[in-house]
Amino acid sequence: MPDEGRQQQPDTARPSATRYSLTLDETARLFAEAGLPRNIRSLQRYCVAGRLDCIKEETVTGLTFFVDPDSVGRAITQLAQLHGITDEVRHGAVEPDMSHRVAPVIEPSPHIDQPRASAAERDTGAPENLERQTPPQSDMSRYVAQVESENAMLKEHVAFLKDQAQVKDTQIAALLERDKETNYLVRGLQQMLAPLLGRGGEPTPPTPLAHHEASEERMGEEGRGIAQG
Template sequence: MENIDMSRQGATSGDSEFTLTIEDALALYAAAGIPRTPRSIQRYCAKQHLASRRIETEFGEKYLITRASVEKHIAYIKEVMAATSRDLPRPVATEFSEINSDDKQRQEGTTGSDVQRPVAITVAAENKDDKRRQIPATSSDQPRPVATAPTGDDKYLSLLERENEFLRGEIAVKNTQISELTERARETNHLVAGLQNLLRPLLGKPEERPDSPQV
């Protein structure tokens, strides 16, 4: 599925279209059933997922965003969520749903207006990134770079790597068990051979046994 590209919207949109604040954008995401944090909106603006303008105020920097870019981004996120739920194995799809639920619950702890905190992230991995990184935000937050979050392909690779690691562990256990069984079989053969050597003199060959008494 192709990623949405909003990098040119800022250049083509007139200044009059940049009317939404971060709080206004948050309300639109919440109304669409995919609530986000102020920090998430700032990341969308920084990565040009939303068409925005950054302006200086007496309290610091703030973003003004176009409603059209927010609505387009909401539609894209819903499309990605629907495709992910269909394509991923059921345990992964369930985890994706739980992360969205957890992200919604954490919204209540977010307060104040955040300062820009840039992050390199793709839409397919934003929910998981929010779960790991979300903390109650305050107006004293300062900009700081964040490591790149995993993409959708990375999630598939991570699942495959965990599955391969599990299978390798199972093979190692089975190899150990086979080695132990082989060693036990070898010991059993030695014991049987030893018993045969001990019993051979006692039993003797059939022709060496005493003849039965004649009548």
């Protein structure tokens, strides 16, 4: 009776045990036969990324991936299209005949299997990440207000410098005008003082000697003549 009850009891622990019947080594062989060789590490990444439909279960050698053969065919077709392989090569890939394979019945560990995010969840998660990366509207408004304030301050500073330049230009023009007026005044004074200064640059005529000075000079000349005689 116990044996009959055990035989009639359905396999509820692993309802899809026969679905995930390929090991990673067998999956790698199928990829190689299709002209798309992949190593075990690449296949593990495909499993984690969801490109291959697989489960991870505890075996005597540790955690092991078991792959759905249908997902292997889909992945090979997609990769073949990406790599531009001809239709003959793509259709020449041997479909795995898994009818004679029996997957080992291993009780799954409840704490090992973790639900993988579906493609839809990954797609919906991308906009959320973009929204988190986008700065809030309040921060953007505050940044725009700060930039506008700095632009206004720069414009005021430029206007102030222009006003200062105009003031300095006016002061320089006034100084030039005063210098011109000073030159006119100096020239007028020179013209007024020219008669008093001996007509400007003309040589001054000799001043006539007084009477006693002329007598002394004549006596000196006569004395010099006697001495020479």
